[in-house]
Amino acid sequence: MKGENIKMNNKPNGTKIVVLGGLGEVGKNMYCVMHKDSIVIIDAGVSFPESELMGVDYVLPDFSFLKENQDKIKALLITHGHEDHIGSIPFLLQSIKIPAIYAPRHAKELIAVKLEDRNIRYDSLYAYDDTTKLKFNDIEVEFFLITHSVPDSHGIAIKTPDGRIVTTGDFKFDLTPIGPMADLYKMATLGHEGVDLLISDSTNALNEGFSTSESKVDTALNDMFDQYPWQRIIIATFASNIYRTSIVLNIFLKLVINIIEKYVYLVEVWKITLKYLQKVDI
Numbered sequence: 001m002k003g004e005n006i007k008m009n010n011k012p013n014g015t016k017i018v019v020l021g022g023l024g025e026v027g028k029n030m031y032c033v034m035h036k037d038s039i040v041i042i043d044a045g046v047s048f049p050e051s052e053l054m055g056v057d058y059v060l061p062d063f064s065f066l067k068e069n070q071d072k073i074k075a076l077l078i079t080h081g082h083e084d085h086i087g088s089i090p091f092l093l094q095s096i097k098i099p100a101i102y103a104p105r106h107a108k109e110l111i112a113v114k115l116e117d118r119n120i121r122y123d124s125l126y127a128y129d130d131t132t133k134l135k136f137n138d139i140e141v142e143f144f145l146i147t148h149s150v151p152d153s154h155g156i157a158i159k160t161p162d163g164r165i166v167t168t169g170d171f172k173f174d175l176t177p178i179g180p181m182a183d184l185y186k187m188a189t190l191g192h193e194g195v196d197l198l199i200s201d202s203t204n205a206l207n208e209g210f211s212t213s214e215s216k217v218d219t220a221l222n223d224m225f226d227q228y229p230w231q232r233i234i235i236a237t238f239a240s241n242i243y244r245t246s247i248v249l250n251i252f253l254k255l256v257i258n259i260i261e262k263y264v265y266l267v268e269v270w271k272i273t274l275k276y277l278q279k280v281d282i
C-alpha cells in the first residue's frame with residue numbers, strides 16, 4: 001500500500017493523496033495531499049524497528065516522492081506530538097527543503113527540542129490552533145481539536161477544488177476526557193458541509209465496543225492507591241500517554257501532601273506537649 005496514489009476523481013488535475021507511510025501499519029505516518037503544483041504534507045513520523053532490524057534506531061518513511069517534487073512542497077502540517085507523527089522531521093529537513101512547518105503548540109515545543117538536539121537551525125516552525133486557517137494556492141486548510149493521549153491533538157480538514165479531505169490524526173471519542181473535549185461541533189459542521197474523503201485510523205479500531213473513558217481510569221487508579229496505601233504499586237504505561245502519566249503524578253502528589261500533613265500534625269502535637277511539660281515543670 002506504501003506509495004499508493006489515491007485519485008479523488010477523474011479530472012486530469014484531480015487532487016491526489018500520496019501515502020509515504022502509516023497506511024496499513026503502525027508508525028511512520030506521512031501523507032501528502034497534492035493538487036496541481038502544490039503539495040501539503042501531513043505528519044512526518046518514524047516507526048520503531050522490529051527485532052530483526054538489529055542496530056537500527058528508527059525506520060523512516062520513503063522520502064523519494066518528495067525529493068522528486070521538491071519544488072511543489074508548500075508546508076508540513078503536524079497533527080500531534082507523538083514520535084510516529086513528528087519523529088522523522090530532523091531527517092526530512094536534512095534532505096528536503098520544507099518551506100514551513102505548522103504544528104500545535106505542544107508538538108511545536110517537542111519539534112524545537114528535537115531540532116536543537118541535532119543542531120538543525122530552522123526558522124519556519126509555526127504554532128497553529130483550532131482557529132487557524134491556511135491557504136497554499138488552491139489548497140485550504142483548517143484544524144479541529146480531537147481527544148488523544150497527548151494534549152493539543154488535532155484533525156485536519158483540507159479543501160481543494162476537487163472536494164474536502166478530512167484526516168483525523170490519532171483519536172478516541174471520550175465524553176469525559178482528562179484534558180479538553182474534542183470539538184464535536186466542528187466535526188459535525190464539517191460532516192454537514194460534506195467530506196469527500198475521510199482518512200482515519202485508530203489503534204484497535206477493529207475491536208467492537210467503546211474505549212474506557214480516561215476519567216474512569218483516573219477513578220480506578222485512585223481507588224487502588226486508597227486500597228493499598230502503604231504498599232508498593234508498580235504502574236506501567238506508555239511514556240507518551242501524557243494524561244495517564246499526569247494522573248499517576250497527581251496521585252503521588254496527593255500522597256506526599258497527606259504524609260506532610262500528618263507530619264505537620266505530629267510536630268504540632270509535640271509542640272503542645274513540650275509547652276505543657278514546660279508549664280507543669282516536670
Ligand SMILES: [Zn+2]
Pocket residue numbers: 080082148170
Ligand atoms: Zn498519537
